[in-house]
Amino acid sequence: MSSSVRYRLCVLDPQAHLFEVTVTVAQPAAAGQVLRLPAWIPGSYMVREFARHIVQISASSGKKAVALSKLDKHSWQAAPVKGELTVRYQVYAYDLSVRGAYLDANRGFYNGTSVFLSADGFENAPCTVDIDAPASKALSDWQVATSLPALDVHKKTGFGRYHAANYDELVDHPVELGRFQRVTFKACGVPHEFVVSGACQADLKRLAADTKRICEWQIRFFGEPAPFDRYVFMLFVGADIYGGLEHRASTALVANRDDLPAPGLAEGEIGDGYLRLLGLISHEYFHSWNVKRMKPAVFTPYDLNREGHTTLLWAFEGITSYYDDLALVRSGLIDEKRYLGLLAKTITGVMRGNGRTKQTLADSSFDAWTKYYRQDENSPNSIVSYYTKGSLAALALDLHIRRETGGAKSLDTVMLALWQKWLADGQGLAEGEWEQVAGQATGLPLGQYFDKAIRSTQDLPLAELLATQGVSLQMVPSDSPADSGSVVDSIQPAAVRPTFGVKAAADTLGVRLLQVLDGGAAQAAGLSGGDVIVAVNGLKACDLDKAISRHKVGDTVKVHAFRRDELATYKVTLQATQADTCRLSLAPGAAAWIKS
Incomplete structure (x- = not known):
């Protein structure tokens, strides 16, 4: 195959985390x-x-060196x-996230945006890339997983x-790249591959079976055929990591190894960690339609040299975040009550941030580059968010x-109209x-809704709408510091604590304040994010909630805290916990929208 531009990538030095690219x-x-x-990188x-x-870059033509100017x-x-x-150049690769490139003696991974220079004037020309097998015998058992179309590759x-x-x-x-576990399945006839790297013990057949249900529901939601011939999930598991990044026929994921389904997990049993992983899988897969194909005009094509501002990220990330959990219900993996539990946590998370009263969704989308x-x-x-x-x-x-349509139409109607438009x-x-498409598809005047929900800082009328x-x-x-919202049989008054x-975390000296919330007791006393509280009422600070558990609202406590290397004393008058925690209750036979 003749190509205007040819790339070659090899593992140069895993210990130094270096790829070499030509x-x-x-x-x-x-x-x-x-x-x-x-x-x-898009997404x-x-x-x-x-x-x-x-790290190093040079150029040549034939056997002669060619000058490069920055x-x-x-x-x-x-x-x-x-x-x-x-x-020819070397790339330092030591980013464990889904956004960059990584290389050590156990694993390699890269996004093309981190390793492949584009040639001006040839952006639309066909190209090839040779991925070389590592020269080291210690890496002789490494393999490749990618959705990139193969031209001439080693079968094994x-x-x-x-x-x-x-x-x-x-x-x-x-x-x-590397040593990984692999499981395959078909969703609506399309080959899918799940590759898992990192040390773990997991039931990959269960993971594949549950992922297949998600994929088939999403494909059928938008309509067969799927917009790709094959699809690859690439998951790296470790400790205290989470994230994903969508691509046109694959996704890169990172998650805690304990979130994977354990061997012997009972059929239908889904713990909170595994549920979070399935939600991530669902989210990134839904992006195959909503942002990888349907997308803002500013991203068609992407200009990867500078920011591309749009007020529409709420529609592509927010709506995807809505459907990722819905897909778990509609594919039969969880029931309505479990779904509402997830919803309660989302509502609580939004209501606990005072930023919702200062930034609109349109502005949040536009300012993602510099704020989110x-x-x-x-x-x-x-x-x-x-x-x-x-x-x-x-x-x-x-x-x-x-x-407004008596149940005849829904957001599903809008999404399918948008997809047909893209096709x-x-x-x-x-x-x-x-x-405009939403209004045309539903036959409703939606301008007032968008003005309030997207272009104002008013709270959404969720209680009124959910009641319907x-x-x-x-x-x-x-109820407690760990309470992040829940589904209950009946809503009972909660004791005021x-x-x-603040939001805080343990520190070697005591408790570090990660965030000091607007209007809170700590802010009123003069404490700031980054301060380290070392004592409360003369006793070493280890757990702020425990330290004030015997106090009541209105009490004043003496706090000693370091700001940088300076120790100061603050008098904090304790405030009442706010009504910022969501309780949802479900009437028998209600919430039919969740499943259809």
């Missing part, structure tokens, strides 16, 4: 070929400066040459040549449509177009 341009620009590494809206991980933080220009141009290991129609396709198929992805100790006081509040806006829209024109959605489905919602003070109004 890119060869057959007919480089006469004035000198420009090459660039993306500044960000994660922050400029990440991947070029900072390029144009900016992620671009180089080669001197003019008459023949082929080859650029997967090393060899792959191809892509263009650069955008090349970087939208991450690659897992760059959070600090004041974030709960200043921003709202387009994921979580976005999912509640999707719920409210769904129930509003059902109420017809393949175009991205202009900023106001999502709302036989679900009662009440916000109450939490004293609180500092």
Whole structure:
């Protein structure tokens, strides 16, 4: 296969976490070929400066060295040459997240945006990539997993040549390298592969069976055939990690190893950790339609050199967050009560952040680059998540449509209309177009709803809308510090507890304040995020809630805390816990919307 641009990637030094990459341009620009590494990766809206991980770079043509000039933080220009141009460089890969690249003696992983320079003028040209088997005998049992189309690869290991129609396709198929467990299944006739790396003991057949149910429901929801010929889940398991990133025919996931289904797990048994993993799987898979195909116009095509601002991330991340849990119910993995428990926690999480009174969903979407992805100790006081509040806006829209149409239409109607539009024109959605399609599909005047839910900081009328489905919602003070919302048979008054109004974590000196919440007791006393409380009423601070458990609202406690290296004394007058915890109760036979 003849390609204008050819790539080769090899494992150079696992101990130093170095990949070596070469890119060869057959007919480089006469004035000198420009090459660039993306500044960000689609699906994660922050400029990440991947070029900072390029350790060494050089160019040649034939046997002659070619000068390279740095144009900016992620671009180089080669001197003019008459023949082929080859650029060789090393990439430091030690990012365990789903967004970058990683390499050690146990595993390799990369997204194309972290390792493959694009050649200006050839972004739409076909290209090939040779993934070389490691030279070290110690890595002779490594394999490759990727959804990138294979051209000439080793049948057993997967090393060899792959191809892509263009650069955008090349970087939208991450690659897992190493020793991993693998299980396969078909969903609606489409081959699916689940690859798990990292030390674990798990029932992968159970994982595959449950994932298959999710995939088949989602494929049938949008309508067969699926928008891909095969699909690969790449999961790395470890400790205290969680996340995922969607791609056109695959997803990269990281999760706690204990979240995997244990061998011998009873049929139908799903613990909280496994439920969280299934929700992540559902979320990233739903993105195969909602953001990988249907997407904002500003992302068609992606400009990976700079930010792409849109007010629509709530519709692509928030709505996906709504359907990820719904898919668990509608595929039969959990029941309505379990679903409502998840919903109660989402509502609680949103209501506990004062940022919802200051930032709209439209602004949250637009400012993702500088606010949501760059959070600090004041974030709960200043921003709202387009994921979580976005999912509640999707719920409210769904129930509003059902109420106004007598159950004849729903958010499902809108999503299917959007999908049919994409199948017809393949175009991205202009900023106001999502709302236009929603109005046309439902026959409803939805402008007022969007003004309130998306472009204002008003709280969503969830109690009113859920009541139309036989679900009662009440916000109450939490029962305990661990109370994050729940489903109950009946809503009972909760005892009022004293609180500092902080989020905290253990520290070697005492308790570190991660966040000090607006209007809370700690803020009123002058404490700030980052302060370390070492004593409360003269006793070493280990657990703030335990320290004040014998006090009542209105009591004043003496707090000693370090701010940087300076010790100060504060008098904190304890406040009452707020009514910020969601209780949902379900009438018999109610909540039919959850299943249809």
